[in-house]
Amino acid sequence: MGDRAAKVTLFDAFASVAKVMGSGRRAEIVDVLAQGERGVDEIAMEIGQSTANTSQHLQQLLRSGLVITRRQGTRIYYRLSGPAVVQLWAAVRRVASEHVAELDELAAVYLGDRSALDTLTRTELSERMAAGDVVVLDVRPEPEFRSGHITGAVSIPVKELAGRLKELPTGRTVVAYCRGQYCVFADEAVRTLHQNGLAAARLEDGYPEWSVTGLPVEGGAPPVPPKTDSRTRVSMRSRANSS
Incomplete structure (x- = not known):
């Protein structure tokens, strides 16, 4: 029979991950780092916060093990600690969409009317890429494209799209993608393309979902050693005690 105190500590440690995600700004950071x-x-x-406030949020994510670091010269770079964190963030959004009554209304206010936008699933896009009848357009900021993108995608950030339409191959449907289901960049890109007489659709979600499901990607930052900094890791017991 297991010790009750040990079980309490164990479950407090599980809950510490949910606790650190219990902030909209930290959730935004996870979304950015995805x-x-x-x-x-x-x-x-990206999250509209001061550097000091952002650093505090990052330290909490580091202590929880959701984020790790890489040092290059005097700069420290942050990234998610693994694909499971992307999956966790996707699960949080999915559960919220199914059980938070006002979420659809909140999303509609932020995203606008999507009813006129054609949408492709990841499977549909993969099939059409194999058939060669689409142009895949990454409309995220260029640093995000460099960090990793769908294989063969063209990079034109959404803010530059209207002035760079001539760079797109003609005669094929343009499928735009961005950060995920609740990102407005792909929507704005599709509307711009439609206004200029081009056939266009958006990917149903974004690059993180495409990548984590093992579909073809290119680019990416160098791997982070598993023990980058001892300060970024804490024991399960200390995490639980701090919750």
Whole structure:
């Protein structure tokens, strides 16, 4: 029979992961890092927080084991500790979409009307790529494209798309993708393409989901050693005690 105190500590450690995700800003950081590693200044800009506040959030993610670091010269880069964190974030969004009553309304306010936008699943896009009848367009910021992208994708950040339409091959449907289901970049790209008379659709989710399911990708940051910094790891017991 297991010791009750040990079980309490174990389950508190499990819950510590949920606790660290219990902040919208830390969830945003996970969403950003699902695209690839970043420095603290870049992350702060993405989530609209000061560098100091962002650093505090990152330290909590580091202590939980959800994020690890890589040092290059004087700069420290942060990245998710593995595919399981991407899957965790996807599961959080999925459960919220099924059980949080107002989520659809909140998403609609942020994303706008998607009813006129054609959408392809990952399977459909993979099949059409094999058939050679689509152009895959990555509309995320260029650093995210460099960190990793769908194999064969063309990089044109959404803010530059209207001025770079001539760079796209003609005669094929353009399928735009960005960070995920709740990212507006691909929607904006499809609307811009439609306004300019081009056939276009959006991928149902984004690069993290494509990558984590083992579909072909290119690029990516150098691997992070599993023991980058002893300070980024804490014991299960200390995590539980801090919750």
